[in-house]
Amino acid sequence: xxxxxxxxxxxxxxxxxxxxxxxxxxxxxxxxxxxxxxxxxxxxxxxxxxxxxxxxxxxxxxxxxxxxxxxxxxxxxxxxxxxxxxxxxxxxxxxxxxxxxxxxxxxxxxxxxxxxxxxxxxxxxxxxxxxxxxxxxxxxxxxxxxxxxxxxxxxxxxxxxxxxxxxxxxxxxxxxxxxxxxxxxxxxxxxxxxxxxxxxxxxxxxxxxxxxxxxxxxxxxxxxxxxxxxxxxxxxxxxxxxxxxxxxxxxxxxxxxxxxxxxxxx
Ligand code: SF4
Numbered sequence: 001x002x003x004x005x006x007x008x009x010x011x012x013x014x015x016x017x018x019x020x021x022x023x024x025x026x027x028x029x030x031x032x033x034x035x036x037x038x039x040x041x042x043x044x045x046x047x048x049x050x051x052x053x054x055x056x057x058x059x060x061x062x063x064x065x066x067x068x069x070x071x072x073x074x075x076x077x078x079x080x081x082x083x084x085x086x087x088x089x090x091x092x093x094x095x096x097x098x099x100x101x102x103x104x105x106x107x108x109x110x111x112x113x114x115x116x117x118x119x120x121x122x123x124x125x126x127x128x129x130x131x132x133x134x135x136x137x138x139x140x141x142x143x144x145x146x147x148x149x150x151x152x153x154x155x156x157x158x159x160x161x162x163x164x165x166x167x168x169x170x171x172x173x174x175x176x177x178x179x180x181x182x183x184x185x186x187x188x189x190x191x192x193x194x195x196x197x198x199x200x201x202x203x204x205x206x207x208x209x210x211x212x213x214x215x216x217x218x219x220x221x222x223x224x225x226x227x228x229x230x231x232x233x234x235x236x237x238x239x240x241x242x243x244x245x246x247x248x249x250x251x252x253x254x255x256x257x258x259x260x261x262x263x264x265x266x
Contacts, residue, residue, distance in 0.1 A: 062090055111259075
């Protein structure tokens with residue numbers, strides 16, 4: 001896989017600035033297109049979990065979060081029923097040491113987050129040059145959205161990414177997020193066939209043949225296992241492995257890496 005390319009900062013697939021991030025987020029949080037998911041999220045918000053019985057659950061679709069000037073997009077799967085569906089922020093609200101903390105620890109190590117943990121929407125977390133979104137914005141039963149639900153939610157990803165004009169690298173957390181990235185490319189006139197196989201830590205650059213028109217450059221891809229408890233508790237994904245993936249993203253952005261010291265002279 002090619003590595004180490006430095007995408008130009010302001011290049012990008014045609015991304016019309018027809019909407020603001022605020023208006024896109026309003027459209028996401030008021031969306032009712034998937035009855036199964038809306039009913040599930042609302043039920044979870046009513047019934048709650050014993051540990052959070054005094055909380056007011058968000059219970060709505062969850063928009064992306066981060067720096068509007070981000071060059072890195074971290075793309076996950078979907079909100080967790082008692083995590084983001086409770087707090088209203090992606091990768092926020094699972095128990096300490098859960099997937100949110102695991103992700104934020106790695107992002108903080110590489111300078112993409114101001115703190116190595118995430119607890120609640122008012123915990124002071126700020127992302128730097130990074131934005132986090134999910135392929136599906138409503139918590140699905142058993143963390144399994146249907147293909148139809150993934151496809152239905154794709155327009156929200158399109159709209160959100162249209163508001164990130166500096167986007168250069170996408171880190172896809174898991175196979176479904178990886179598929180969402182390739183589907184996004186295809187919707188923008190850049191189908192990739194065959195698609196590269198999913199492999200943790202692999203980097204992929206859109207070949208020139210997929211690009212249309214002068215100056216069009218699609219964001220590069222870094223693949224990583226999703227930091228779900230199933231992956232982290234079993235050692236399938238370690239903190240070192242996730243940090244290595246963020247180091248690859250840093251290299252692709254052409255930056256000095258806070259975790260590794262200054263970038264070598266060109
Ligand atoms: S999953 Fe996406 S498209 Fe479906 S209801 Fe939620 S926000 Fe809307």
